[in-house]
Amino acid sequence: MPDEKHLYDAHEAPPIPSYEEATSSRPLSRFGPQEVSDDAERQGLLGHDLPTAANSRRRNGYYHPSSVQSVPDSDEEDSGLRSPVDDREDMELRREMEEMEILDPESAEDGRSRRNRNRGRFSKRFYNFTNSFSSFHLPRIPWPSFGFGWLTSRLPACPTIPNEYRPGWAIVARLFGLILIISLVYLLVVSEVMSGGAGFGQPFNPEWVRQEAQRNIDSAKIMENLRYITSYDHVAGSEGSYYLGQWIEGKFKEAHMDTFSTDEYFVYLNYPKKDGRRVAIVDPPEKAWEAKLEEKDAYAPPRAQTAAFHGLSASGNVTGPLIYANYGSKLDFKRLWDSGIDVKGAIVLVRYYGTQSDRAMKVKAAQDAGAAGVLIYSDPEDDGFRKGDTWPKGRWRPEDGVQRGTVALTSWIAGDVLTPGRPSTKDEERMPKDKNPALVTIPSLPLSWMDARPLLQSLDGHGNELPDEWKGGVPDVKWYSGHPETSPKVYLQNFQDEVDKQPIQNVFGSFIGMEEKAKKIIVGNHRDSWCFGAADPGSGTAVMLEVARVLGELRAQGWRPLRTIEFASWDAEEYNLIGSTEHVEANIDDLRANAIAYINVDVGVIGDKLWAEGSPIFKHAWLRVLDRLEDPHQQNKTLRELWDATDSKIGGLGAGSDYVAFQDMAGCSSFDFGFAGPEHGDMYHSCYETFDWMSDVIDRGFTYHNLLAQAWALLILELAQEPIIPMHLDDYAESLEAEVNALVEWTEKKGGNYNIEMFQPLFDAAALFTQRAKEFHSWEDYWYSQVYGTGGFETQGLTLQRVTHNTRMAHFDTHLLDLPKNKDDKEPHGLPGREQYKHVIYAPDATGSGYDVSIFPFAREAIEKQDWDAAKKAIKKTADILNGATDKLLHESSH
Numbered sequence: 074m075p076d077e078k079h080l081y082d083a084h085e086a087p088p089i090p091s092y093e094e095a096t097s098s099r100p101l102s103r104f105g106p107q108e109v110s111d112d113a114e115r116q117g118l119l120g121h122d123l124p125t126a127a128n129s130r131r132r133n134g135y136y137h138p139s140s141v142q143s144v145p146d147s148d149e150e151d152s153g154l155r156s157p158v159d160d161r162e163d164m165e166l167r168r169e170m171e172e173m174e175i176l177d178p179e180s181a182e183d184g185r186s187r188r189n190r191n192r193g194r195f196s197k198r199f200y201n202f203t204n205s206f207s208s209f210h211l212p213r214i215p216w217p218s219f220g221f222g223w224l225t226s227r228l229p230a231c232p233t234i235p236n237e238y239r240p241g242w243a244i245v246a247r248l249f250g251l252i253l254i255i256s257l258v259y260l261l262v263v264s265e266v267m268s269g270g271a272g273f274g275q276p277f278n279p280e281w282v283r284q285e286a287q288r289n290i291d292s293a294k295i296m297e298n299l300r301y302i303t304s305y306d307h308v309a310g311s312e313g314s315y316y317l318g319q320w321i322e323g324k325f326k327e328a329h330m331d332t333f334s335t336d337e338y339f340v341y342l343n344y345p346k347k348d349g350r351r352v353a354i355v356d357p358p359e360k361a362w363e364a365k366l367e368e369k370d371a372y373a374p375p376r377a378q379t380a381a382f383h384g385l386s387a388s389g390n391v392t393g394p395l396i397y398a399n400y401g402s403k404l405d406f407k408r409l410w411d412s413g414i415d416v417k418g419a420i421v422l423v424r425y426y427g428t429q430s431d432r433a434m435k436v437k438a439a440q441d442a443g444a445a446g447v448l449i450y451s452d453p454e455d456d457g458f459r460k461g462d463t464w465p466k467g468r469w470r471p472e473d474g475v476q477r478g479t480v481a482l483t484s485w486i487a488g489d490v491l492t493p494g495r496p497s498t499k500d501e502e503r504m505p506k507d508k509n510p511a512l513v514t515i516p517s518l519p520l521s522w523m524d525a526r527p528l529l530q531s532l533d534g535h536g537n538e539l540p541d542e543w544k545g546g547v548p549d550v551k552w553y554s555g556h557p558e559t560s561p562k563v564y565l566q567n568f569q570d571e572v573d574k575q576p577i578q579n580v581f582g583s584f585i586g587m588e589e590k591a592k593k594i595i596v597g598n599h600r601d602s603w604c605f606g607a608a609d610p611g612s613g614t615a616v617m618l619e620v621a622r623v624l625g626e627l628r629a630q631g632w633r634p635l636r637t638i639e640f641a642s643w644d645a646e647e648y649n650l651i652g653s654t655e656h657v658e659a660n661i662d663d664l665r666a667n668a669i670a671y672i673n674v675d676v677g678v679i680g681d682k683l684w685a686e687g688s689p690i691f692k693h694a695w696l697r698v699l700d701r702l703e704d705p706h707q708q709n710k711t712l713r714e715l716w717d718a719t720d721s722k723i724g725g726l727g728a729g730s731d732y733v734a735f736q737d738m739a740g741c742s743s744f745d746f747g748f749a750g751p752e753h754g755d756m757y758h759s760c761y762e763t764f765d766w767m768s769d770v771i772d773r774g775f776t777y778h779n780l781l782a783q784a785w786a787l788l789i790l791e792l793a794q795e796p797i798i799p800m801h802l803d804d805y806a807e808s809l810e811a812e813v814n815a816l817v818e819w820t821e822k823k824g825g826n827y828n829i830e831m832f833q834p835l836f837d838a839a840a841l842f843t844q845r846a847k848e849f850h851s852w853e854d855y856w857y858s859q860v861y862g863t864g865g866f867e868t869q870g871l872t873l874q875r876v877t878h879n880t881r882m883a884h885f886d887t888h889l890l891d892l893p894k895n896k897d898d899k900e901p902h903g904l905p906g907r908e909q910y911k912h913v914i915y916a917p918d919a920t921g922s923g924y925d926v927s928i929f930p931f932a933r934e935a936i937e938k939q940d941w942d943a944a945k946k947a948i949k950k951t952a953d954i955l956n957g958a959t960d961k962l963l964h965e966s967s968h
Contacts, residue, residue: 134576136311136344277632279794283701286786289623292775295782296768298324298615299607299775302600303764306379309601309645309652310342310575317600318580321642324618325582328625330640332583338497338655339574340489341506342648345382349568350518352448355392356562360531364524368473371605371760378760379604381519383432383449384479384648385490388569389516391445393420394560397532397553399543400427401435401449406442412537414554417443420563422528424452424545425476426753431923433480436513446565447517450525451476454546456753457522464761468679468754468770472523477603477758481649483728484916484923485907486511487738488654491573493909496659503573510906511649516567522547531561577644579652582621584628586636586793589876592883593637594792595671595741596620596785597653597731599646604760607767612677613747614642616782623786634793636669643731646675647758650733657734664739665890669883670792670800671735671743674785678767678777680750683712686724686926687744688736688886688915689808693801694791695723695744698784705776712784725926728917737912740887742800746784748777796860796867797853798879802846802962805885809914809955810839812928820936827936831945834952835929842959849962852878881962888958889913891931891950904930913951 301320307313318335325333352364366381396416399405401423409416421444429435432449439447453459456470463471470476486493490511491503506512522545529550536554544552580600586592598613605611621640645651657664670691681704685695699713707715726736732743750771756762772778791799813835820827856875860867867875890911891902903911910916916930917923920937927933931951935944 135315136308136342136572136575277627277630279790282627282632282794283787283790285627286623286790287701287783289626290619290779290782290786292779294622295615295619295778296775298618299611299767299778300764302611302614303605303607303762303767305376306604306760307600307602307606308344308379308604309384309648310340310572310577314601314644315578318578318642318644321600321614321618322580322582325580325621325640328582328618328621329628330582330621330625331585331628332581334581335578336581336656336659337576337578338489338652338659339499339576340497340645340651340655341385341491341503341571341573342575342577342645342651343385343388343569343571345380346568346570349566350380350382351390351564351566352518352520352524353564354395354528354531354561355564360561362527362531364520364527365473366475366518366520366524368475368521368760371763379477381475381477382567382569383436383477383517383519384603385481385512386436386518386567386569387512387514387516388567388571390564390566390568391420391516392562392564393418393445394555394557395419395528395532395563396421396444396536396555396557396560397529397539397543398423398439399539400424400429401438401447402427402429403438403441404428406438409554410442412554414536415443415557417557418445419555419557419560420444420446420448420565422448422450422525424450424455424525426455429922430925432476432478433482433513434921434923436480436515436517437482440513440515444515446515446567448520448525448528448563448565449476449517450520450522452525452545452547453522454544456757457546459546460751460754464756464759464770465766466770468750468756468766470521470756470759471761473521474756474759474761475519475521477519479648480513480517482511482513482923483649483733484919487650487728487733487909487917488658489651490649492655492658494658496655497574498659499574506571516565518565518567526550528563535559535561577652577655579644579656580642581639583637583639584624584634586638587633588635590637591667592669592880593639593667594634594669594789595639595641595735596789597641597643597671597673598675599643599652599731601644601647601652602762603647603758605763607762607764608679608755608771609676609757609762610646611762612679612767612772612778612781613674616677616778616785617642617674619782620786620789623782624789634790635796636793638789638793646731650728650731653731654734654738657739661739664735664741665887668735668739668741669798669879671732671741672785672788672792673730673732673743673745674747674781675730675745676747676755677781678748678772679755680748680771681706681777682749683716683721683746684724684749685721685744685746686726687732687746688726688742689723689805690742690800690802690882690885691744691788692723692804692808694788694799697791697799698787701787702780702783705780712780725928726915727922727924727926729924733917736886737910737916738890740884740890740912742883742886744788748781796875797856798882800882802849802882802885803843806839806843806846810843812914813839816929816932819933823936823939825936825939825941827939827941827944831941831948835932835948835955838952838955838959842955845959845962849878849881885958885962886912888961889954891954904934913954 302317305313307317322333322335350366352366354360354362368378368381371378396409396414396419398409398416398421401421405428406416416439421439423435423439425432429438435449436447451457451470451474453470457463457472457474458469460469461467463469464474481490486509489497490509491497491506492501493504495501526547526549529547529552532553532555533551534553536556536559539552539554583593596617598617599610600614602610617640624638641653641656643652643656646653696713699716700711702712704710704712704715726732726743726745730745732745735741736743756766768775813832816835817829817832852874856871859871891913892911893900893902901908903909904916907916907919910930913931914928916927918925918927920934929951931947932944935947
């Protein structure tokens with residue numbers, strides 16, 4: 074609602090609020106004495122326990138997270154933050170001044186649409202013009218008598234016109250002025266209607282639009298966006314995330330977008346209780362010790378910071394002998410078992426990364442091995458001082474750095490784990506949490522290596538001495554596994570506030586397409602963060618807002634895309650891709666029918682190495698974008714040249730970000746990209762991921778943020794304004810043929826009693842697709858010759874063919890879903906046990922790391938189990954669906 078938003082001058086840097094100002098239920102004013110909100114004393118409580126008299130309905134229920142610092146003073150005169158009350162008063166005054174014509178509405182524009190602005194501008198100019206003309210009086214000049222005398226002398230039948238009725242020059246002038254006014258009105262109206270252009274007669278040359286988009290990217294604006302984004306923590310479902318969403322919506326409105334909306338869901342989240350977390354050695358007494366658990370203040374003066382915990386972890390407390398299990402993979406636990414170490418009932422200590430990169434899979438492997446609880450620490454060998462300079466001077470994690478994160482099993486259920494396949498509305502039926510395939514059942518907590526060192530030291534002499542590959546980089550440690558009978562006893566406490574219906578909110582803004590309004594390119598980034606989130610996801614958010622601003626400047630000049638561009642800010646991605654998944658589940662039919670592409674950026678910039686993952690259908694458009702861009706640190710080298718020189722490829726999409734529901738459930742071709750740095754050198758999910766760290770260490774001058782914004786804007790324009798969408802199915806076909814061969818090679822390595830002939834249907838389907846893809850794209854040559862050969866004129870018949878061609882191309886990924894053939898089809902669809910995932914080419918890998926991609930997942934999962942009958946059926950099903958998608962390229966209608 075307007076009176077709840079902070080409104081800032083678009084030309085000034087956004088003011089940085091204190092945490093209390095950003096998240097309090099009673100925002101503070103900067104004028105006069107302040108009354109400090111009692112919310113500062115109620116940290117750790119849920120929003121529905123907060124005072125609600127001054128709250129809007131939408132603010133109710135948002136979580137005020139537990140903090141490890143006291144809330145800093147928020148009554149400083151130079152805080153720079155205006156309260157919503159002040160802004161509302163300013164808006165009322167501004168409105169009155171506009172009505173009195175003291176203030177031109179253009180000078181106080183705060184995100185109102187360009188359409189309204191132009192209407193107001195036109196009506197005001199028309200009124201001033203007509204009023205001025207009517208007040209202008211020409212002198213009355215007598216009509217020359219010789220004119221009428223000459224006429225009447227030759228027309229005797231005409232009556233004589235008395236002098237008083239003969240027209241004067243003023244009347245003629247006024248008639249002429251009236252005609253002039255009508256002509257001007259007509260021209261103005263036509264120019265407004267035609268300002269967006271139409272087809273290929275549009276006044277905005279696509280190449281000019283691309284150049285303008287590149288030229289207008291402003292690094293300083295990206296920097297100021299990120300400065301605000303990182304000014305307070307914004308965990309999913311919290312007031313911080315809600316207020317950041319309101320600020321982003323304001324930015325969408327400043328960008329002259331045509332539509333704005335939000336959607337709200339009620340999802341299962343957890344938050345740490347105050348004094349609810351503890352890790353301690355409790356036996357023997359002489360080794361008694363307790364972990365600190367938290368990081369030091371990341372900012373000076375201090376700001377409230379998110380507590381260190383695991384999202385969707387099990388709540389509880391357990392005690393058991395300490396056992397070290399390397400990276401916590403299934404093979405690591407098997408090695409312990411084979412060496413005589415049983416982890417049943419133990420507190421297992423493992424390190425991040427390594428042979429099992431997914432923290433949730435570490436906890437699941439420990440749970441399956443019988444452990445009572447898990448502690449996951451950040452080892453300096455992987456992401457600390459052994460790699461280089463640590464924070465704040467370097468990119469590597471300091472001794473007390475903690476990696477937060479989710480332990481939900483996303484590869485089994487994405488989104489709200491209590492409502493798989495259905496949007497989490499308030500009244501939607503929930504499944505029970507016990508025996509939920511996406512939830513672990515043993516408690517876990519993250520640790521710094523500073524806290525892990527006393528635990529590792531306490532294992533000295535207990536169990537087996539460890540091989541070099543199991544040894545980390547923690548100093549002053551003798552590496553032993555521990556033993557269930559002799560290891561010290563560790564107490565792990567992880568009491569959580571578990572909320573089944575925590576409100577979260579997604580924020581949207583759109584530029585409406587002028588040719589196909591319903592068809593849309595969706596551009597997304599999540600905004601929730603485990604703490605300040607300078608890289609994850611702040612770098613992506615800051616860049617997305619700049620892309621929106623630049624496209625908005627084009628829109629203000631009258632440009633429109635051919636297809637709608639929708640921007641989305643997702644909530645609760647960090648917990649389990651929740652906001653985006655719930656949105657997809659709520660709009661699944663519309664997305665399957667109308668979503669052309671989903672373009673995602675999450676962690677935008679943590680280095681200078683470009684990477685991309687997505688459907689192979691984007692390869693052609695992606696390389697066109699790279700041809701236009703140069704690396705700022707390598708003179709005269711385009712990104713395309715660097716991409717090719719390093720043999721870079723577009724990778725497959727696993728379960729790492731918000732593209733999952735779009736690609737694997739809605740069948741919307743998806744793409745994800747960014748700039749990476751050294752592996753693990755990103756302060757991942759730490760409160761030390763601050764604005765200063767980003768600006769001083771990672772991307773000085775925000776050079777790569779600027780480059781990322783250019784790439785993102787150009788890719789959007791490729792898909793949104795080109796008459797024929799540059800999504801090439803022959804690139805897809807080439808990729809699939811290679812993947813079929815890779816599947817066979819992988820199966821050979823697995824071994825087992827299988828028949829190579831079972832792969833033949835997949836080879837045949839891939840070969841047919843390759844042939845049909847070439848036929849499909851050959852029509853484009855015909856279209857170009859017909860249209861550009863006639864100076865850009867496109868007949869209605871060709872327009873219909875082109876739109877149909879684009880629709881078939883955009884629907885290809887959709888037709889690769891395993892869906893019921895009709896209403897009477899009762900057969901199970903989707904991956905067995907993971908029915909949310911329906912794409913037969915891509916899915917998250919459920920057997921290895923959940924973040925990785927599984928290509929031909931139906932077949933791979935059966936082959937992994939060496940169930941050859943099931944594998945043969947899965948290969949046949951995949952081939953049939955691929956053949957069906959290929960057939961629809963030539964026969965699907967445009968509707």
